[in-house]
Amino acid sequence: xxxAVRLRELAGRRRAGRGRVVVVASGxxxxxxxxxxxxxxxxxxxxxxxxxxxxxxxxxxxxxxxLGLVPRANLQEVINGRxxxxxxxxxxxxxxxxxxxxxxxxxxxxxxxxxxxRLLDELAALAAGVDLTLVDCxxxxxxxxxxxxxAAGEGVVVATPEPTSITDAYGxxxxxxxxxxxxxxxxxRATSPAEGRETAARIQGACHRFLQLEVPLLxxxxxxxxxxxxxxxxxxFSELYPRCPAARALAEAxxxxxxxxxxxxxxxxxxxxWQRLGRLLGR
Ligand SMILES: Nc1ncnc2c1ncn2[C@@H]1O[C@H](COP(=O)(O)OP(=O)(O)OP(=O)(O)O)[C@@H](O)[C@H]1O
Ligand SMILES: [Mg+2]
Numbered sequence: 442x443x444x445a446v447r448l449r450e451l452a453g454r455r456r457a458g459r460g461r462v463v464v465v466a467s468g469x470x471x472x473x474x475x476x477x478x479x480x481x482x483x484x485x486x487x488x489x490x491x492x493x494x495x496x497x498x499x500x501x502x503x504x505x506x507x508l509g510l511v512p513r514a515n516l517q518e519v520i521n522g523r524x525x526x527x528x529x530x531x532x533x534x535x536x537x538x539x540x541x542x543x544x545x546x547x548x549x550x551x552x553x554x555x556x557x558x559r560l561l562d563e564l565a566a567l568a569a570g571v572d573l574t575l576v577d578c579x580x581x582x583x584x585x586x587x588x589x590x591x592a593a594g595e596g597v598v599v600a601t602p603e604p605t606s607i608t609d610a611y612g613x614x615x616x617x618x619x620x621x622x623x624x625x626x627x628x629x630r631a632t633s634p635a636e637g638r639e640t641a642a643r644i645q646g647a648c649h650r651f652l653q654l655e656v657p658l659l660x661x662x663x664x665x666x667x668x669x670x671x672x673x674x675x676x677x678f679s680e681l682y683p684r685c686p687a688a689r690a691l692a693e694a695x696x697x698x699x700x701x702x703x704x705x706x707x708x709x710x711x712x713x714x715w716q717r718l719g720r721l722l723g724r
Contacts, residue, residue, distance in 0.1 A: 462574045462593040462714045463698070466617075468609025470580030472601045473629040474498075476668060478577040479507045480679040480688065484695045486535040491571040493538040495564070497589060498579040499549065502542025508533045509675035510541075517543035519563070520556050526563035534680060538571065540564070550584040558719050565715030574714075581609075582616045591620040592718035597659060597698075601630040602640040611647045618652055625701070627694060628661045637661030657701075660694030662687050 465478050475498070482492045496504040496516075505512050512531045518524040520543070531539045549557060568574045576593065578586045590596045596617055600610035610626070617624050626644055631637030641658045648654040665687035671678035679688040 459572050460569050460574070460714065461572065462568060462576065462595065464576045464578055464586070464590045464593045464596045465599060466578040466586050466590065466596055466613060467580050467599045467606070468582070468611070468613040469600075469603070469606040472580075472599050472606055473662070473668075474580070474599050475504055475507055475577050476672070476678070477597075477599060477627065477629065477662070477691065478575045479504055479677050480691050481695055481698070482537050482575055483534060483677050483679050484688075484692050485573060485699075486537045488695070488699075490573055490699075491536070491538075493540065493568060493571045493574045494533075495540045495568075495574055495576045496542030497549070497576050497585065498542055499546040499585070500544070500579050502544045502546070504539060504577055505531065505541045506675060507672065507677060508537075508539065510539065512539070512541040515541040515543045516560075517546055519560060520546070520552060522556070522559075526560065526567065530567065534677075538567075540567070542577075548583060548585045550588060561715040561719040568714060582613055587616060587620060588718055588721040590617055590622055591721050592714050594622050594714075596622055596624045597627050598624055598656075599627050599629055600640065600644060601628070602632070602636050607640060607643055610644050614644070614648055614654070614656060615652060618648075618654055624654075625657045625659045625698075627659045630664045631661050632664045634661065634663075637663070659697050660690055662690045662694070 465474050467474050478494055482494050485492045494504055496502045510531055510533060514524050514529045519526050519529055531541055533539055576589050598610050598613055600606045614624055628637050628640045645656050648656045663686045665685055667682040667685040668678045668687050671681045
């Protein structure tokens, strides 16, 4: 059966989603965002959550590569008007949904308003049908990243123990604070629990001292050679090595992420997100 038809059927069977949108970002590049988004998504779909990953890293989109998927088309063709968004939605393991990004695509903020708004409307409909949309962003503080975060209202900042990553994470949190969104921290690649705690404490301490901001810690993911091994096999580490230390730590972080939000949300919140994003980008 045609994939688009299957997806429509699937979406039809689903009750109206809660439409929570969480943006995963980092100050410094290469800290593990894409691996975290993919594996967090998989851990959550295994817990019966309906999860959509939106690959918004328009410079180096590669969520599909990590999942070993070969999407037949990507965001570029939607933006060009050659395909509908639902035609490019790809299904990963356990029903994880993916909107493949487009490598080399310019910033969403630079797109012409017509193409951008059509895309955002279609994304709104999609996000409204799932429990959680995870947005994998490009590194750094770009207009697209800030717009996504402001529209979502929730961001996870990923940092590693490297000093440059720590200072860049602080810079990003500072930029996000101005948008009045809730930010939590995820430390990745800690070589020991002590190093993880110390990294978190340095970032949280600076935020407390200079921004009067308390940043909750979502978790500490250890440095784990299984992550690199899985990447080389083009398979998510939580699938290939579900009991490896990184997968276990990320599962704990997933529980904390779900726990951050109490109670049912008003329906159609996802819809609101994409509309807000359109307005923010169009400014
Ligand atoms: N916990 C970990 N333990 C060991 N290696 C890791 C871990 N997390 C990430 N890596 C390594 O870091 C590399 C970069 O990860 P990833 O592509 O997810 O980062 P990114 O933040 O998305 O990068 P970019 O900013 O370029 O999008 C991976 O290929 C993997 O080898
Ligand atoms: Mg990435």
